[in-house]
Amino acid sequence: MNINFVEEVTKRKEAILKDLTELIQINSELTTFDPNRKHAPFGEGIDEALTFMLNLGKRDGFNTLNADHYAGHIEYGNQDAYVGMVGHLDVVPAGSGWSYPPYGAVIADGKMYGRGTEDDKGPTLAAYYAMKILKDLGLPLSKRIKLILGTDEETAWRCVNYYFKHYPEQPVAGFIPDSEFPLTYGEKGILKVVVKGKIEPSTLVRFDAGLRDNMVPDHALAVVSDLNLKASFEAFLKSKGLVGKATESKEGLILEVDGKSAHGSTPDEGVNAAYLMVHFFNSVSINNAFIDAINTYLLDDTKGVKIGVDYLDKEMGPVTVNAGVFKLEQNQFEITLNPRYPNGVDPERFIKRFETAFESLGLKVELGKHQRLLYVDPKSEMIQILMDTYKKYSNDVDAVPLTTGGGTFARTMKNSVAFGPHFPNKPSYIHQKDEYIIMDDFFMSIAIYADALYRLAK
Structure with missing residues (x-):
């Protein structure tokens, strides 16, 4: 059956744009996690986004399920086997310095600006409309299609852990609309490492940088007790061409400097x-245990050379280490790291090296979540179907499947890979200010997803 999925998307553009705008306008940043807050364990905004998507499913006649406000799903069909998709509705903090309001869903120059436009509310809605098109057309399918809605992807994945604990069935094939085209068959393993320690009272009173371990800090603030450092800091900023300022306060001299944010999988960017x-x-000889730890094992090193974990895999790339959050107050400090490792790295030895390194300085190391690496045979039938579908719409006939340092919900399901929506050789601002999605690419991704679902489920 020959179906013009681009034409089907075009027919629905007005409705799609309305739903996308309303979804992006919901601030779905994590507030606090509270399992006793039964109606919104991750906060009201995230639950509002989940409710919005489930209401779309109800509106359009799908089967829907709310998994105790941790996650949900929208489902088409009642066959035993299913094709799965998982998107997420939570977003990283918007941060500052946007050209348009981060939750304004403003369209300018063919782009919609807003936190979550590309990561991952926009792509989740694209996957939804792909499924809706198949339902609207009444196409005969041999498998169910299920879109699972996550709400905690940017932090601890508690949403999908909860969902699959209660609804453990696995798909025969699946994809995650939270990466880039053509598709990603390999994802690095990801750790969360928290280094804790204390300092003797010193010139450095307070230090604060970073919002999440999977983001490069774009702003740092320090409070020092020596007011005479103001001129030195201002000279430092000028000599390095940096943006920042020094301000006297009752607390001391407040020093601020701006960097550039990037995704934690590519800290060198x-x-x-x-x-x-x-x-x-x-440069002014301020030192303590906090600064010493940074100088010894972290400063300007995104590959883990100083810690002794550097490694390069020809297929998946290098080890990366992002130092994402720094906190020092009342002489106690924490540094939160986001290391990622490719094939060829022994996870246990990798972890042990972090412990050994920082413990050698008398510091405490706590391990958070560990997402083991994902690898699906790039020659498998499912990947061939997805690759063929992408090539059909992109005319990118020489495209080859990819690996990434990023982590997606593809790890949560068997037989699944990350598939779009970002097109090659286009800039991306996920986890940065002015995140946007190119509208033409967004609508094309819906057609690709619809065709791919049809091929996998027919």
């Missing part, structure tokens, strides 16, 4: 503001 501040400390 950002400029870590915490490291910029430490370079200033080094």
Whole structure:
């Protein structure tokens, strides 16, 4: 059966745009996690986004399920086997410096700006409309199609852990609309490592940089007790061409410097503001256990060379180490790291090396979540179907499947890979200010997803 899915998307553009706008306008940043807050364990905004999507499903005649406000699903069909998709509705903090309101869903120059436009509310809605088109057309399918809605992807994945604990069935094939085209068959393993320690009272009173471990800090703030450092800091900023300021306050001299944010999987693409501040400390001989830890094992090193975990896999790329959050107050400090490792790295030895390194400085190391790496045979039938579908719409006939340092919900389901929506050789601003999605690409991704679902489920 020959179906023009691009034409089917075009017929629905007005409705799609209305739903996309309303979804992006919901601020779905994590507030606090409270399992006793039964109606909204991750906060009201995230639950509002989940409710919005489930209401779309009800409106359009799908079967829907709310998994105790941790997650949900929208489902088409009642066959035993199913094709699965997982999107997420939570977003990283918007941060500052946007050209348009981060929850305004403003369209300018063919782009919609807003937190979550590309990661991952926009793509989740694209997957939904792909499924809706198949339902509207009444196409004969041999498998169910299920879109699972996550709400905690950017932090601890408690949403999908809860969902699959209660609804453990696995798909015969699936994809995650939260990466890039053509598709991603390999994802690095990801750790969360928290380094804790204390300092003796010193010139450095307070330090604060970073919002999440999977983001490069774009702003650092330090409070020092020596007011005479103002001129030195201002000279440092000028000599390095940096944006920042020094302000006297009752607390002390407040120093601020801006870097450049980037995704935690590609820390070398950002400029870590915490490291910029430490370079200033080094220039004026401010030191303590906190600064020493950064200098010894982290400063300007995104590959883990100083810690001794550097490794390069020809297929999946290098080990990366993002230092994402720095906190020091009342002489106690924490540094939260986001290391990622490719094939060829022994996870247990990798973890042990972090422990050994920082413990050698008398610091405490706590391990958070560990997402083991994902690898699906790029020659499998499912991947061939997805690749063929992408090539059909993109005319990118030489495209080859990819690996990534990013982590997606593909790890939560068997027989699944990350598939779009970002097109090759286009800029991406996920986890950065001015995140946007190109509208033509967004609508094309819906056609690709619809065709792919049809091929996998017919």
